[in-house]
Amino acid sequence: MKKIFNKKNLISCCLVLAIVFSIIQLVKSAAPNPGHSWSEVGDEGTEALPVSRGGTGQTSLTANSVILGNDTNPVQLVAPGTAGNVLTSNGTTWQSAAPSLTSGAVVLLYANESGSAIINNNTQEVNLMNWNLNIAKSTYSYYILEAIVNGNSAANVNTNVNFTWRFKENSTALKNFNWRSISSNLMGSGVRSTATLKIIISNAEANENANWIISGQMSNANANIQMQVHSFRVYGVK
Numbered sequence: 001m002k003k004i005f006n007k008k009n010l011i012s013c014c015l016v017l018a019i020v021f022s023i024i025q026l027v028k029s030a031a032p033n034p035g036h037s038w039s040e041v042g043d044e045g046t047e048a049l050p051v052s053r054g055g056t057g058q059t060s061l062t063a064n065s066v067i068l069g070n071d072t073n074p075v076q077l078v079a080p081g082t083a084g085n086v087l088t089s090n091g092t093t094w095q096s097a098a099p100s101l102t103s104g105a106v107v108l109l110y111a112n113e114s115g116s117a118i119i120n121n122n123t124q125e126v127n128l129m130n131w132n133l134n135i136a137k138s139t140y141s142y143y144i145l146e147a148i149v150n151g152n153s154a155a156n157v158n159t160n161v162n163f164t165w166r167f168k169e170n171s172t173a174l175k176n177f178n179w180r181s182i183s184s185n186l187m188g189s190g191v192r193s194t195a196t197l198k199i200i201i202s203n204a205e206a207n208e209n210a211n212w213i214i215s216g217q218m219s220n221a222n223a224n225i226q227m228q229v230h231s232f233r234v235y236g237v238k
Contacts, residue, residue: 048074068094105238107140116229125166125217129232133210140236142202147214148231151193153181154224162219163227167199169210175199194230 049055057074065077081096088097116128151163165177
């Protein structure tokens with residue numbers, strides 16, 4: 001009868017077992033070792049990793065929010081809030097808040113750059129552009145009204161033309177601007193007068209819901225005499 005476990009077979013079995021054991025040890029050494037029980041990390045990665053272990057303590061983070069540290073507690077989130085807000089410190093933490101304006105800051109409250117209707121052949125005063133003060137008048141220390149205006153008389157108008165521009169509040173004149181334009185056939189060309197007009201109104205002088213107007217008036221009714229407001233702006237100054 002032939003021997004199954006001879007010396008050579010025994011050595012071969014030992015070598016195979018040694019190789020298998022070595023492979024097992026290599027696999028075990030390559031597997032990640034967190035240094036603690038996997039149960040402490042969370043249930044298969046679905047629970048929030050605590051801050052003390054390098055996590056956030058939150059199961060999700062709201063899109064576009066800013067993350068704030070919170071000691072060993074779960075991190076806090078600050079949402080963007082209203083459009084134009086900035087991240088502001090209140091001395092204790094951070095919050096989304098409207099930017100505060102320092103004294104002297106100038107804010108454009110209104111701008112109409114499209115131009116008013118062109119007025120001609122009319123000597124009546126015409127309200128050309130306006131804006132309503134729809135904020136508390138005390139919001140700013142004072143207001144600046146600015147308008148770019150144009151008066152034009154063609155070459156065949158051989159006479160002086162007086163243009164009067166008025167800033168008004170609720171139809172009451174605040175200030176008049178006057179100038180004279182002249183044109184003559186002998187000159188061969190028209191006269192065009194463009195100017196930037198400004199007026200300052202304190203919050204004490206302004207009325208709540210004031211309707212600020214820029215108007216124009218010509219002294220001559222002629223199809224070749226024209227006036228127009230190119231732009232009208234209102235600024236608030238802190």
